[in-house]
Amino acid sequence: MKLIVEPSPHIKSNNSTDKIMGRVLLALVPALVMSIYIFGIRALYLSIVCMGACIIFESLFRRFVRKDTEVDPSPAVTGLLLAFCLPVTLPYYMAVIGCFIAIVVVKQLFGGLGQNFANPAIVARIVLMLSFTSDMTYWVKPFWHRDDIEIDAISSATQAVDGITAATPLMLEKGEEIPNLFNLFMGYHGGSLGETSEFALLIGFAFLVITRVIRSVTPLAFIGTVAVGALVTGADVGLHVLSGGLVLGAVFMATDYATTPVSLSGKFVFGVGCGLITLVIRFFSDMPEGVSFAILIMNILTYYIDKFTFPKPFGAVKGGGNDNGK
């Protein structure tokens, strides 16, 4: 019998980037179906435009810098996540600009898959939000498409049609009626494409946790912090958890491998930090929503979280472990 002595890792899994990204895409499908149901067929078109543009930008850029041009499914995930952060009426060219920012600026210029400093879809959403504020905050009522209204008539925010817009629940003034919890949970309210239906997002969350693509600690810490914070300050807990981009961000964006801490305790710190920043922005700033900024800020802090929570390698000697074996 031949014995082989070789350095770790000894346990190999047959996971690959393609497989993981495929599972994330699959986990996003329920939310896509719900968004088509709630906001009409344009939600599907917008998603396809975003996914297609991301894949095209990725392969064009890789060709431009003469890297190998094999494209994995990750740009499709980025595109779909970006589409989920956009209002259904957004003009297509603006979505394509967002895809350019996500893929070329945030991802490829920093070195491609696994090297990006922040979540590409989050940065793209923030850039679009700051650039095209009126179009990015134009929310239509759920099921507006059943009233036979031309999309062209509302695609420009300057020609607002009465009775079509609906503030997202976080933007409601005091005294206005808050949708009941069931409607909030199912997603029957104004908002971005994929963020409204917590029901569909939680199906995706369960799938990702069961297939062990993500650890549940970040989303739970994130959502838990927001819930506790809302409870302590006397705000409406259901409203704060079930509206806005909280669940979408916590499940699909705060769990991105490249931009979040590696260790379990680091992931917990990351989630709590996201929750706290979200609360601060929701309560004290003039913006209605803070999930995207919270995740971006914590993405940037990930380096430090990693530094302080990095687990001790098995058998490492104190003071001698960091010299890379030299």
Next chain:
Amino acid sequence: MNKNIKILTKGIIKENPVFFTLLGMCPTLALSSSAQNAVGLGVATLIVLICSNVIISLLKKLIPAGVRLPCYITIIAGFTTFITLLLKAFLPDLYTELGIFLSLIAVNCIIFARAEVFASKNGVFESALDGLGMGLGFTLALFIMGTIREILGAGTWFGLQLPQLTEPMTIFIMPAGGFFALGFVIAAVNKFMKKRPHNISCDNCPHKAMCRRGEED
């Protein structure tokens, strides 16, 4: 003569203070949100730079080495005050637009760098040429940045309305867009000049102990 032309042109492209030595970042990012402000500040800096270079070059033997920086800043601040008052009198609109950054020319690191590196070691004529070249390079950089940011961010150029194909992207006239635009312009200039970036070392990475990336090289 050839040498003098070299002194003049090196500041414009080869040693451009903004794109290659990365000096004067603060005014570059803060005032390049419109082409007009950018060129205004660039020209004001150019004038101060030439005058201070000439005076410092003239006084280089009189200034004791130990107190040279206070002497430089006195000279530079003097010319800055002069420019500030001139603008206030004749171009009050530009004066209001540039605001605090006009006075901050006094501590602009490009002017300091040229005084320290060039004017204190070279003759008067060369120093004037050097100031002109560096000032033109700074103005050119600000003009490029201002043009990109104003066209993309506001849809105008020197205040003129351009035909609008899409809605302007407001982020380009915000500070974040300034950093983006600067990064892209520097990347393009490096590409054009065929400069290679430095290798980034793995020393500060928290994953260094586990990572095997460095061992492959």
